[in-house]
Each structure stands twice: as C-alpha cells, then as structure tokens.
Amino acid sequence: MNNTHGLMPETSHDERSRLAFIVDLKGLLDIGASAANAELLAERVMPKVAGQDDKTLLQRARSEMARQVPYQHWMTLMRSAQEMMWHAVGNCVDRQYEDLEARAEGLAADRAVRTVPDFTVPPYLTAVDTHLMPGSYYTQRSDTDIRQGAVFDLAAAIYHRGRNGNELNDIRGHTIVSHLWERFPELEPENLLELGCTVGHSTVAVARYFADAELHAVDIGLPVLRYAQARARSLGVDIHFAQENAETLSYPDESFDVVYSSVMLHETSNSALPNIMAECHRVLRPGGVVIHLEVPVRYAEMPLADQLRADYETYYNNEPFWRGACTADLVGALRTAGFVDVAEGYQQAVTAASRDSHGFSSERGPVYRCWYIVSGRKP
Amino acid sequence: MNRDVSERLKISRGEKPRFHDDPAVDDLMTMVTALSCEVAVLRERVDTHERLAERQLGCAPETVESFSPNESEQIERAQLRQALIDSVFRPLVAGHQERRQSPNAAVVDKLEHPPSEK
Numbered sequence: 001m002n003n004t005h006g007l008m009p010e011t012s013h014d015e016r017s018r019l020a021f022i023v024d025l026k027g028l029l030d031i032g033a034s035a036a037n038a039e040l041l042a043e044r045v046m047p048k049v050a051g052q053d054d055k056t057l058l059q060r061a062r063s064e065m066a067r068q069v070p071y072q073h074w075m076t077l078m079r080s081a082q083e084m085m086w087h088a089v090g091n092c093v094d095r096q097y098e099d100l101e102a103r104a105e106g107l108a109a110d111r112a113v114r115t116v117p118d119f120t121v122p123p124y125l126t127a128v129d130t131h132l133m134p135g136s137y138y139t140q141r142s143d144t145d146i147r148q149g150a151v152f153d154l155a156a157a158i159y160h161r162g163r164n165g166n167e168l169n170d171i172r173g174h175t176i177v178s179h180l181w182e183r184f185p186e187l188e189p190e191n192l193l194e195l196g197c198t199v200g201h202s203t204v205a206v207a208r209y210f211a212d213a214e215l216h217a218v219d220i221g222l223p224v225l226r227y228a229q230a231r232a233r234s235l236g237v238d239i240h241f242a243q244e245n246a247e248t249l250s251y252p253d254e255s256f257d258v259v260y261s262s263v264m265l266h267e268t269s270n271s272a273l274p275n276i277m278a279e280c281h282r283v284l285r286p287g288g289v290v291i292h293l294e295v296p297v298r299y300a301e302m303p304l305a306d307q308l309r310a311d312y313e314t315y316y317n318n319e320p321f322w323r324g325a326c327t328a329d330l331v332g333a334l335r336t337a338g339f340v341d342v343a344e345g346y347q348q349a350v351t352a353a354s355r356d357s358h359g360f361s362s363e364r365g366p367v368y369r370c371w372y373i374v375s376g377r378k379p
Numbered sequence: 380m381n382r383d384v385s386e387r388l389k390i391s392r393g394e395k396p397r398f399h400d401d402p403a404v405d406d407l408m409t410m411v412t413a414l415s416c417e418v419a420v421l422r423e424r425v426d427t428h429e430r431l432a433e434r435q436l437g438c439a440p441e442t443v444e445s446f447s448p449n450e451s452e453q454i455e456r457a458q459l460r461q462a463l464i465d466s467v468f469r470p471l472v473a474g475h476q477e478r479r480q481s482p483n484a485a486v487v488d489k490l491e492h493p494p495s496e497k
C-alpha cells in the first residue's frame with residue numbers, strides 16, 4: 001500500500017531542507033532539552049516551591065520556572081519552531097495552490113461536503129488559532145478553498161516525524177479499530193461516525209476495515225472537509241463528510257453503531273464535553289459503542305516535569321483546553337451520558353488492527369507508542 | 380483576497396507571549412533561529428551540489444531540484460543538520476550546567492594567596 005495520497009502538496013529541494021531543520025529543532029527541544037529542563041526544575045525551582053500547598057504546586061512551579069533564563073530560551077524556541085513550521089508549510093502550499101485546487105476539483109465527489117445553514121464555529125475554536133496554525137481549520141477565501149486542509153496535512157506529515165504513519169498519518173485510526181475489536185468484538189458496525197475528522201487521517205484507515213459499512217465524518221471547518229473529501233477519493237475510499245458541531249449533531253436518534261473521535265476532545269471545553277457525550281449517546285443505537293482517543297497525557301499520573309511540559313501546550317501553543325481535557329473525568333462524563341461498560345486506559349498504537357489484539361491496559365507508555373482511550377456502550 | 384483574510388492566514392490568532400524579561404531577546408532568538416534554518420537550507424544545497432559534482436552531473440537548478448538522496452546520503456545530511464543545530468543551540472542544552480561551576484575569582488584568589496604551611 002502506498003504511504004501517501006494524491007493530494008499531498010509537493011515540496012521543493014529547499015522546502016524539504018527547511019522542514020527537516022524545523023523537525024530536528026523540535027526534536028532537540030522535546031528530547032535534548034528535557035534533561036536540562038528537569039535539572040533546572042530540580043535545582044533552581046523545587047527548593048523554592050516545594051513543601052507548601054500541593055494544590056498550587058504546579059502553578060507556583062510554572063511561575064518560578066518562567067523566571068529561569070534557560071527556560072525562557074526553551075519557551076521562545078518552542079514557540080519559534082512552531083511558528084516557523086506553519087510559516088514554511090503555508091508558503092509551500094501557497095506557491096502551488098492553484099494546482100492543488102485543480103487536483104482537488106478533479107477528485108471531487110458527486111456530492112459536495114454537506115453543510116448546515118447559519119453554521120457557527122464554536123467559541124473554543126475561534127478564541128485562538130489551534131496549535132498556532134494561522135486561520136485554524138475554518139478560514140476560507142472562497143467556497144472551493146482547501147488551503148487550510150493542505151496546510152494541516154503537510155504540517156502533520158512532518159510534525160509527527162513519521163510516528164503516526166508518515167504521510168497518511170493514520171496510526172490513530174488503526175489503533176481505534178484495534179480497541180473496538182478488543183473491547184467490543186461482537187459488534188459488526190453498519191454505520192459509523194467520526195467527530196472532528198479534520199482532513200480524514202483516521203477516517204480513511206477506519207473506513208478500510210468496514211468496506212460494507214457507511215462512514216460519516218464531521219468537522220467544523222469547511223476547507224479541511226473539502227480537502228478531506230478529495231483526499232479520500234484519491235485513496236479510493238467513500239466517506240460522507242459534513243460540516244457539523246459535535247455538540248449539536250443533525251443526525252436522527254439511533255443512527256450509528258459506532259461514534260468515535262481522534263484527538264478531538266482536547267480542542268473543546270468543559271462546557272462542551274457533556275454535550276458531546278450526550279450527542280454520542282443520542283445518535284448511537286442500543287448496543288452501539290463510543291470511543292474517544294486522546295493524547296496519552298493524564299496529569300494525575302505524571303510527574304511535575306511532565307505536567308509543566310503539558311502546561312506549555314495549554315498556555316503557549318494555543319491548546320487552551322489541553323490541561324482541561326487531560327484532567328477531566330472522561331469516564332464520569334460517559335457514565336453521566338448514559339453509557340455502561342465504560343473503561344479508560346492506553347491502547348498500544350498499531351499500523352494494522354487485528355482481531356487478537358491485547359493492547360489495552362492501564363499502563364501508560366510513551367506518546368505515539370500508545371494513545372489514551374475512553375470507551376463505553378449504549379445499553 | 381481581502382487584507383483581513385490574508386492577514387488571518389499569516390498570523391495566528393491568540394496572545395503573542397513574552398518569555399524573556401527584555402522582549403527584544405525573544406525577537407533576537409526568533410531571528411537567530413530563522414537564520415540558522417536558512418543556513419541549514421544553504422548547507423544542504425551545497426551538499427547536493429558536491430554530490431552532483433562528484434557524479435559529474437552539473438548543478439543546474441533542475442538537476443539540483445531532482446536530486447533525491449539515498450538512505451545513507453539522507454543519514455549523512457541529517458548528521459550535518461544535527462551538528463549545525465547542536466552548535467547553534469548549545470546554550471539551550473549546556474547553559475545551565477555551565478553556569479553551575481564555581482566562580483573563577485575563588486581560583487584566582489587561591490593561586491595568588493596560597494594557604495600558609497602549618
């Protein structure tokens with residue numbers, strides 16, 4: 001199977017060099033500098049903040065770390081590297097945009113991406129541009145615009161440094177099916193719904209396991225949905241894409257056997273979560289299953305240094321609900337919505353799901369080698 | 380394309396944080412990082428030129444563009460890139476350990492004023 005698709009933007013010699021530098025710099029910041037940050041925390045910060053109120057320890061540690069010059073360097077470089085990535089990818093897409101849109105047009109489905117009249121992008125996505133991507137998922141220049149989809153796709157291909165399935169970026173999709181088969185092996189879904197599909201990275205992977213089923217995928221952003229549709233067509237997969245808000249879906253009650261999401265919840269809010277869980281319950285048939293995959297970052301299980309790292313995402317990488325999602329009681333949220341057999345844990349990441357997987361456990365592994373999942377069944 | 384949308388696609392919405400006490404330092408570091416990136420791009424282009432020259436293929440722009448390094452060449456280029464990054468950003472990784480060391484003034488003092496013998 002090819003590890004790319006027919007709509008991926010092309011890169012020139014120098015663009016590849018530029019993106020490779022950015023990726024390697026991010027590697028240094030994430031891995032190379034983490035030991036230095038840990039030493040700084042232990043030697044300069046903990047003596048000042050330890051031994052007092054535990055509830056405010058993270059906040060005090062964050063404030064004191066922010067006064068340390070080497071940490072100020074680290075934060076500045078983290079921010080610069082991320083901004084540089086979007087800038088470089090944006091320029092690459094822009095120089096070939098007409099070509100890209102023509103390719104997408106050639107791949108256009110008979111049906112357009114379904115939209116809802118007077119659609120409003122929810123405030124947790126308009127407050128800031130998620131992960132510093134200028135224009136976010138929804139800014140468009142015309143009603144055929146796919147720019148934000150192309151930018152997101154190319155950035156994702158390099159950002160994950162191959163660890164989510166290279167250019168197809170689909171390991172999370174395979175991992176979701178792996179989880180479904182492990183926890184709910186009897187279910188033979190005929191209709192599935194993905195919430196927050198962006199450009200369809202996980203969606204295409206899931207679709208291939210259920211060739212006879214109907215797969216719907218929704219997102220709030222039209223340019224990423226249009227791109228997703230053309231991308232899926234180039235991969236020979238039929239998916240029904242629509243612009244919808246996961247808090248208020250337009251699907252009738254009991255429309256699906258499986259509803260899932262892939263790293264979507266952390267881009268919502270504490271007021272959205274109960275609505276999303278309630279909608280998952282409403283649109284599922286009795287016996288249907290909900291699966292929410294998230295980043296394997298749970299504050300309660302992590303040392304202070306890792307919590308600080310996650311706080312960087314929350315405050316400075318425009319992921320304002322990162323900490324919120326990583327501390328939320330997602331098991332409780334599903335139970336409140338009426339789900340049973342609710343469980344949370346870590347699913348081993350796989351490039352292909354199999355029926356005899358035993359990859360779900362309470363043991364947290366490194367990111368990309370596992371993903372956090374919470375799932376349940378509608379009685 | 381109207382200016383608002385154009386700006387929207389260049390600058391991400393949300394607070395631009397200030398990390399250093401002097402905001403000029405943030406900007407300088409950002410510039411140094413971007414400049415290092417361009418140096419890395421140039422260095423890699425030079426590497427392509429040298430490899431093409433070794434094969435006597437000339438280095439017209441189209442030839443450079445179509446150059447595709449094999450696996451071992453990719454590794455060598457990655458090592459070059461990593462060495463550049465390590466060298467430019469050394470204070471990030473080594474800065475704290477370097478600042479941990481004892482003051483030189485104590486050494487100077489000891490050498491100028493050795494302790495008296497008992």
